[in-house]
Amino acid sequence: VYGRIPQIELVSACDVSTDNLDAVSRTFGVKSTYTDYSEMLDNEDLDIVSIVTPSYTHSSFAVTGAQHGCNIFVEKPMAPTLDEADRMIGAAEQNNVRLAVDENWRWLPEFVRAKQCIDDGVIGEVYLIQLEEFIWWTMAEKYKKQSRFLIQEQTVHFIDLLRWLSNSNADSVYACTRNVPSLGIAGESVAAITVKFRNGAIGIVTDNFAARGKQYSMKGRIEGTRGSILLNWDRPLEVYSDIIGGFLVPNIDGEYPMMQTQPLSRNFEWPQSNLINATGKALSSLIQSIENGQDPPTSGRDNRRDIEIMVAAYESTEKGHAVILQQS
Ligand SMILES: NC(=O)c1ccc[n+]([C@@H]2O[C@H](COP(=O)([O-])OP(=O)(O)OC[C@H]3O[C@@H](n4cnc5c(N)ncnc54)[C@H](O)[C@@H]3O)[C@@H](O)[C@H]2O)c1
Helix, strand or coil: CHHHCCCCCCCEEECCCHHHHHHHHHHHCCCEEECCHHHHHHHCCCCEEEECCCHHHHHHHHHHHHHCCCEEEEECCCCCCHHHHHHHHHHHHHCCCCEEEECHHHHCHHHHHHHHHHHCCCCCCEEEEEEEEECECHHHHHHCCCCCCHHHHHHHHHHHHHHHHHCCCEEEEEEEEECCHHHCCCCCCEEEEEEEECCCCEEEEEEECECCCCCEEEEEEEEECCEEEEEECCCCCEEEECCCCEEECCCCCCCCCCCCCCCCCCCCCCCCCCHHHHHHHHHHHHHHHHHHCCCCCCEHHHHHHHHHHHHHHHHHHHHCCCEECCCC
16 A cells, blocks of 8 residues: 555554564565554654554554654544544644544445445435445454454444445434354454434445355445435446436446446546555545645544444444434
8 A cells, every 4th residue: 555655655664563574574675663663653753654453552552643743544443432532533633633544445436436426416315325245254263352343343334434425424323233153253243233314314234244155245225316326346336317317337348238328427447446545545635634734534533423333333232222322
């Protein structure tokens, strides 16, 4: 990711594992390496720290980084709790640095396109968004002991997408989770979450990391009063619009049927979904925000709203009823 962005020079790396540090040194030619984060911050003059460590470490690393005057690019979830998220936001604001969360899925071409169709008014007023993922996750092993797993480590991406695509913030959250023993982890491996948004839209996510048979991620459907968008995972999205008068398969070459009756307002490349590219774009948005002196799109304050929904989903599961969010 870092090597693809011209403004980025990878100056230094820190990891508790010397094996991982050696690998980073060898692969990316980073000469300055540390096993102690504070020591790295004291010795190096860094503009940005990119925090790619386990989620429970994000808050303390972000706060210390901000106190050293570094802008922060932190992996999702921003933090497991609202208190930790608030400390990060506070430290960034007090030290006048920018904080961006790598909610990279917003930059996946399917979602960029879907969002622009929505914002162009192509499907009218969005009232229902349903997203789903069914996979068997072989890397679950490393998260084996976490009591909170799927929503915190993965479904939070979908939560962010629901909020972003609905152009609204959550009013209430109802969630159910399950542990499927065959996956061999302590936390939840299945989550079903319903979010009611303040503008009346309903968001639904079904996420399963213990699925057998056909696997897919990022499938879904967005319903508007004048049309709909189908997110097809391994195929381009399909748009139906009363306003344009037909089906659209935006900007693809001959492989899929073109039933386009009229081009949409913008042109797009259609690369395969690529999370690394998407993270590069998320990081570029932070650089742009530093240059412009404005908050990045996935700022700490913005992302706190995802954490609020995530925390409410766990609370709803435990209590067995919907959780109403505070209006903020
Ligand atoms: N945005 C995405 O698409 C995406 C994808 C995968 C993971 N993530 C997120 O990235 C983060 C890291 O996930 P992962 O699976 O790579 O985690 P991981 O457990 O593999 O840890 C990543 C690295 O952090 C190091 N580390 C752990 N504790 C440390 C500490 N206290 N100080 C310094 N280094 C430490 C580890 O040695 C390892 O090299 C998580 O927050 C995860 O949710 C995001």
